[in-house]
Amino acid sequence: MPTIKEVADRAGVAVGTVSHVINGSVPVSDSLRRKVQAAIRELDYHPNHVARSLKTSRTRTLGIIVPDMTIPYFPHVIRGAEAAARAQGYSLIAVNSDDNPGRQKELLSLLRSQRVEGILLAVSAGPTPLAQINRIMSAGIRLVCVDRIPDRLPVDSVSVEDVSAAELAIDHLLAMGHERIAIVTGPLTLKNERQRLLGYHQALERAGKRADTDLIWEGNILTDDVTAMCRERLRDPGRRPDAIFSTNGPTGLGVLRAIYDSGLRTPEDVALVTFDELTVDDLFRPAVTTVVQPAYEIGHRAAEILLRRIEGGGDAGAEPVTLRLPATLKVRDSSRFSYRAVAE
Amino acid sequence: MPTIKEVADRAGVAVGTVSHVINGSVPVSDSLRRKVQAAIRELDYHPNHVARSLKTSRTRTLGIIVPDMTIPYFPHVIRGAEAAARAQGYSLIAVNSDDNPGRQKELLSLLRSQRVEGILLAVSAGPTPLAQINRIMSAGIRLVCVDRIPDRLPVDSVSVEDVSAAELAIDHLLAMGHERIAIVTGPLTLKNERQRLLGYHQALERAGKRADTDLIWEGNILTDDVTAMCRERLRDPGRRPDAIFSTNGPTGLGVLRAIYDSGLRTPEDVALVTFDELTVDDLFRPAVTTVVQPAYEIGHRAAEILLRRIEGGGDAGAEPVTLRLPATLKVRDSSRFSYRAVAE
């Protein structure tokens, strides 16, 4: 690979001059600029980012850690972040933690070694490495949490408005005349899950109802586990809910499978609303009513906040930004069956 | 961020010694090692990859360019590559070209500047930048093509065995008794698409049939376009195929929508087999028979080949490796209806 020196030699100028035409840092006469550009083309010169970073101690690189980018939600977040980064001349490194706290620690460490200037973190399930995150931030590396927000961590964060998103779902089910609405959550160690459960409670209360503890089913994000649990709970027709709200994708899939396994149908026997799309396209049946998160925008806004912190230099605006974006409800068949309508 | 020098000072040793305990390059006495490790911990020292890379001119970083990682297939490829890279201590930078040749050129250039040691490339639709790729390779950067393989480019490549994958689909449809099997392809400028079409022809021929040119429908990867085209073609009941094979995901979705729009059902009115999964889970209806690519393995093997080239130093094994992995057929409802069975 040619170096800046070789370009300079070929163009018959000094390295400083080449640097100036590349970075536009100082005006360069037309004739020299042309010569330099010709040399660059002829040599197929590509500035060495590594050397530049070492010199300037600016890598213009961001990192993002997600649990698993094969979950359809995350690629959208990543692309949103990538777009925001690119708009300001930054690159983005995306890595997967597999929801493994150990791996997450390694990745955080790796990103530090790579000297990324900021990190977007969707914390993995399990204990949040608070100490490590604090060290990162006091080392001057900006960090913004996305999607999954850890407790007790005064840090910028961007995610969906969980409470109102859940309310959206429950309000809808209530409006459709459902009386016994069950909620199937992921692990309640995750704050998001607790918030969604809170939204469930609030929506019921606002409607003058009380949540029946028998209808609060704490699951996890393993589809099979959820299926097993729900199959059990759906057994007794007398205690069966007439609608189910599931607070995340894998869980929702588990619920749906349990419904089928139990010989039930949706929406006829039990209505269903899930968080996050289960299918690529609503051509497929059952078409499940879904709370849709603005994934791309979450990534985009998070990266923007991160970049503002980075470019802002000093700890401009010490107060953590907590951005919560609204979800939307996509009503489909699985909740269209209305008891109220039937009664009329 | 502390430097190696600060660690050395704190531990009361020379920087060389610290470097040695970090890299294990030279044996270091136990007592000194311990002191160094303590200093590293106390200072929260993270070796500067940037400086190391500059010194060694090895970044231990790979890049992968995909058209769009929100297409479910690609995250699996990326994760496969990531795993292979990690196993050898490499990092992976994944970027999206949006199937835009201009963007693809920029990204190639960016990765060069970042001094990645190897590139995994799923070429974008449109003209392949042969000249640029050649320059990259003659600059000593290894490159392996994945998934989409460009023509006339003597380079390592890993992808699915397109011809036999298509044959798998057609053989199956023939076995189910279908007579008039249409094929809906993506743009035939892509080699993969041509290969899949070839498989279609071969399977028919082997069965003693000739492809009817009226049943070869060239589409593109825009779902809506394909829907429009198919709607048109499905209009005349007399000329309607009794089965359709679609050679990629977005196209398949378009076909399915057209079938529905035309008031037809699958498999009753027309059987359907697509390339690549359309849904997350076969709970959904219609359950479409699918040719499934080993996405993870494609990424994994491609990265392994790339790494072998890199570590191999010299142009070990000048001959390009052309690896084609077999697809599998997931038979589901959309092709289960058998005319033969009905006739019996």
Added chain:
DNA sequence: CTGTTAGCGCCTTCAA
């Protein structure tokens, strides 16, 4: 405007 030069942090001989 243009040329010269001192490091950025680290690894790696080479000497001790």
Added chain:
DNA sequence: TTGAAGGCGCTAACAG
């Protein structure tokens, strides 16, 4: 085993 020192490619003063 340990320590000292050069230099990777580049930018940013600074001097001309």
